[in-house]
Amino acid sequence: MTMKNDYKIFNNPEFGDIRVLNIEGNTWFVAKDVCDVLSIVNHKDAISSLDEDEKGVASIYPLSKTQRGGGLQKTNIINESGLYTLIFQSRKPFAKAFRKWVTSVVLPAIHKTGCYKLAYPYEKKINNLQNLRALDRENLELLQKWVMNLQSERDILLQKQNSCSEIVCTRDFSESESLVFLGKLIKSLCRERDITPSALCKLMGDDFPRTKLLNLEQGKDNISLALFLKLLTVMDYSLQLVDNEKFID
Known part of the structure; x- marks a missing residue:
């Protein structure tokens, strides 16, 4: 499937920039950004291993402002289920920390506000x-x-x-x-x-x-x-x- 949508940039000092799209109420991640964080060199093979309902293609503007003059570009995207699959494929020690950041910070922020505004703690606490x-x-x-x-x-x-x-x-x-x-x-x-x-x-x-x-x-x-x-x-x-x-x- 091919979709045309803008994205929001989620930044973390440890993981860098992750582009996230909200498409018809569903959260999608730019696959290249996720693969880069997880040190997955062969992006194509990693994405091809996902189920069809876990991946897609979106037309978005490049991350670099200097490249935006070229207009929209097609890029591979993955949903939440696809994200977890790639995390499991990575053997890097920081993969778990990346998952915690996504599940405890990024997704709750999108769920509550529709955008990323607050830097919540890595581990959300339930006090009572x-x-x-x-x-x-x-x-x-x-x-x-x-x-x-x-x-x-x-x-x-x-x-x-x-x-x-x-x-x-x-x-x-x-x-x-x-x-x-x-x-x-x-x-x-x-x-x-x-x-x-x-x-x-x-x-x-x-x-x-x-x-x-x-x-x-x-x-x-x-x-x-x-x-x-x-x-x-x-x-x-x-x-x-x-x-x-x-x-x-």
Whole structure:
């Protein structure tokens, strides 16, 4: 597909300039900029490896003002899902930091304002339950109750909260009430991070297929605490039990 749109420039001292387009309400990134950040030399091969719905072509003005006299130029663009795919292909140590900047700064800024205005911290903090904005009071109280029921895992969580993948726990969210809430919570966290369902499944890997997410959202499936903690981790959240009333990052 070929689209004609202007772009906004997102700048980071570590990663440089990234051009971002808003096309019919969807966020697209200039593929060359992303490949340059991730030190992907062969842009063409990297882009060709993406699914068809993850890439496109847009007609935009060059980044350099001295080149704008030549008019619009066609350039490859990728959507959020394509961005995550390229990040996974990169073995550079800063790839994770780049993902955090995009998910914690760029996408929330676009989602809230339609443009990039504020330099938010790299890791957006959730100080208490009230910051889970999409949840109503009943759900907040249910989350508090659920956290209190996890006291048996308290020591493990406190010791290994920074390496959630190492936590082994067999507890499932098996109660129907909790399952319904869990689906709402996952949806809320995705909205908070502006992460699409398909992008979340890619971040989670083979143990979290799209069907799994759909069943969770509909309250038809459960999830182990270890997998839930992994889900929080890929969205740059962490879970820590402090006392019977607080749930903080």
